[in-house]
Amino acid sequence: MNLTNLSLSLNGYDIASAKKELDILNKKVLQNTERYNAQHKAAILDFHLKNNEFYSRFVSEKSTEWDALPIMTKSDLQIPLNKRLSVGYSNKNCHIHKTSGSSGTPFIFAKDKYCHALTWASIQNLYLTQGIDLNTSYEARFYGIPQSGISRYKERFKDFLSHRYRFSIFDSSYHNFENFIAKFKHNKFGHLNGYTSTLLLFAKYLNTKHLILRDICPTLTHCIVTAEMLLESDKQFLEHQFAVPVINEYGASETGVIAIGTAQHSMKIDEALIYVEILDASNKPVPDGKNGKIIVTSFFNKAHPFIRYQLGDIGVINRDSNGNKILTSLEGRIGDYAVLPDGSKIPALAFYYVTKNVIDDSGNIKEFVIDQQAPNNFKIIYVAENKLSESQRAKIKKSLLTYIKQSVTIEIIQKSSLNRSNRGKLKQFTRSF
Incomplete structure (x- = not known):
């Protein structure tokens, strides 16, 4: 049983209400996406202009027309967190988190508790669209973990609550990979989730041993890659060595999962919670099908503004047959x-x-x-x-x-x-x- 929802509820994150509201929000998106986006863009902008001194100063005397709003970057947010929170919010009544720092500009940010609950409800829903039920699928998680101390125990406990086991990826020795194999032999893992480079390392080791992971662990159904680029050749290799389909997840700790889909195909954007724009070097919108900077807005984070926030990545958006936005390409980071x-x-x-x-x-x-x-x-x-x-x-x-x-x-x-x-x-x- 996945204890994440119980843990969230006990810590003041109303996951039950969030799940109900998310169902309503998704129906509204389907009914009229443009109207939905317009309403929620206006609502979150109005809230932060009135309740967040940091954001009102950031916009300053500039026009509050959406396309004229300034683009927010990570470096803009590298000031003390208490100077960026909205009225009524503090470290005590928010979810506090830190970015990974892989972009070179780490910072601490906050989500109000209901926004965090909505994020988790949406993650569970997006995974279901790919055939993965986080309530039942035991996750083999290939992520970093603190090497010692209380931080390590905290991560292990979070993994227990979330029905997952974390494989430490800082040791790529053959001995450690043999320990990985033993874990897969004796546990009913449902899916893998981790950084592309580390999953490839493990897959290459399996290849040298002439092993297919699903033969070792027949309960496996999917592999999710995230946070790093996935080339077509790597996707084919992973699918061969693990014998399960590869899912590509694109997200950020600041906003949650932004888009998800079968690797090397279009990814469904979470339009209920996030607004995604693609802009050129002059911060002007580009036509569908052209690459540009990925800019996101979090519709429901009242504690901390993420309005027209530049993630640092380059991508391409198109429309599916129903007119919905889909992310069709991720092309690396700005400045790469x-x-x-x-x-x-x-x-x-x-x-x-x-x-x-x-x-x-x-x-x-x-x-x-x-x-x-x-x-x-x-x-x-x-x-x-x-x-x-x-x-x-x-x-x-x-x-x-x-x-x-x-x-x-x-x-x-x-x-x-x-x-x-x-x-x-x-x-x-x-x-x-």
Whole structure:
């Protein structure tokens, strides 16, 4: 039995009322999405202009027409939390949380308790649309966890209440993966959920052992990847090695799940709780089908404003046959591009993809990252049991130089592990200038 709802209720989060209201909200979205969005945009904007001094100053004398409202970024929120809360809200009557920091600008934020209850009700509902019942499906959770102390026990207790077991992803040794396999042999897990890079590491280990995860754990039905990019080749590999369909989840700790769907297909946006916009570099809306910055608004968070909030990601929105918004592409993070000696830029995702295609040929490398030190200097840092041969290193360099078409230095460095955020996210490309 999943004890999450009971725990939420006991801690003042009215999950029962939230579930009932969510049903009503979803029906209203279906009836007239444009009217629903207009009403809730106006309501949350009016509330924060009247009740949140931080937000009213942030808007200042600017027009309160929606398209003229300023875009809110993470750096705008890096001031003490008590200076950002609405009237009547404090640390004592809110859900307080911290972003992962993988974007480089971590901060603490708040949700009022009813908003948090709505978020959880919606998460459970969105998972059901993918065939996963969080009340019955035992989750194998591949996330970071504190290594020791009270924080570790708190996470373990939260996992117990949420009917899940957390696999520590900071140790990618063969010994640890053997412990993972033993857990799957002796537990009836329903679905996996975790960061793409770590699930791929585990899948690669299973491959070396000629094991299919569902043969070990027949109760498995789905794999959910989140927080990191998923390439088509990786999706196919995961589906082969786990023998279950892969679901792509896109969300943020500040807002909850934003969109969900079968990997490499369109993702359903949670239009009941969140308004999503795609804007260009000048903060103007782009047509459906064109990429741009993903901007979100939380309709129901009264404690803390997230109005036209820039997540830092790039994506594409289209419409389905019923006219509903769907997220059809996630294309990395804003600023994720390599700057070459002549000043030209290349997308980090494409750059990473070219490298990955060559590196995968070795069959030896567990994972890798690319760090650009200067316009003419790149480091490829990889983890592998065996060092790459000179011919393999030469092949990687040749492939990259062919793609870049400029004179640059490429260093290839082997390490025993890669640096991750404190929650376990891996940033595949970094630029240090």
